[in-house]
Structure formats: structure tokens, C-alpha cells
Amino acid sequence: MSRYQIDVLVEDGLEAEVAMVGLDLALVEQAVAAVLALEDVAGPLEVSILLANDARLQALNCDFRGLDEPTDVLSFADDGDGAAFVAQPDAVRYLGDVALSYERVVAQAHEYGHSLDRELAYLTVHGMLHLLGYDHERGPDDAALMRAREEAALAQLVLPETP
16 A cells, blocks of 8 residues: 555546646646655555636635635645544544645746646645645744745656746
């Protein structure tokens, strides 16, 4: 069994567009694995990544953060349910979910002048770091630490910088 089970899902209706622009969804798995290895997260564990449209991200952002606006990435860590059950020693731990906006991947890649794959990898890394407790919104020191970890994870991947 692999240390990490990484489920990459594309929202219904986006599959053809994602395929047409040639987004490398295997890169999502590589980015997740790079973060987990860099942060020395022990397996076995499972994480799900959803590539969805802006409307879906906006709805999730509104429901879970009270912000009725689209966003590029949301992370939902599995904080456990507080149950008193004892897990089997080899049980797979569910780390959580990351939702990515396809439209933000495309728009931000163009805005920043780099490839779609690089933006997809960056947002995946960013979301994964949030799952692991990093939070750039706590202040400048936390933002700098998270940015350094993002760069370290991205350095593990082979990414074209420009389109």
C-alpha cells in the first residue's frame, strides 16, 4: 500500500475543458506528495483534491467562511469527530479536502505570467499547507513561513514557469 492515497476529482462538466487546455492532473498528486514528504507527514493517509468552477468555490466560501465571493483555493482539514473509538494501528488517516477553482487557475496563470500547470501546482501546495496548519492570515511571520514552505515544495517539482 502506498503511503498516501490522493484522490483527484474534477467537477462534472469541467472534464472536457480541463482536458482541452491540457492541465496535468498527475501534477496535483505530485504536489500533494511533495508537501507531505517535505513536512515529514507519516502515512498511510488519504486526501481529496477537487477541481471545480468558481460558482462552486464561491458557494463553499460562503457556507464555510461567510465570504460570498469566489476564491482560488479552500482547505477543509479533518479535525476528527472526537469519538472515543480506537483506530487500528494501520488504519488510513483522512487528512481532509482541498477545493481548487479551475477559473482561478487559468486567470491567475495569465495574471502572473506563468503556466497553468505551475498555478495548479502552487494552489495545490498552498491548500495542502493549510491542511497541515499553516496560515498566512495570522500575520507576516506566518505568511513568510508559509511562503517559504510553498517554494520548498514547488522546488521538488518540474514546472514550466511560462506558458
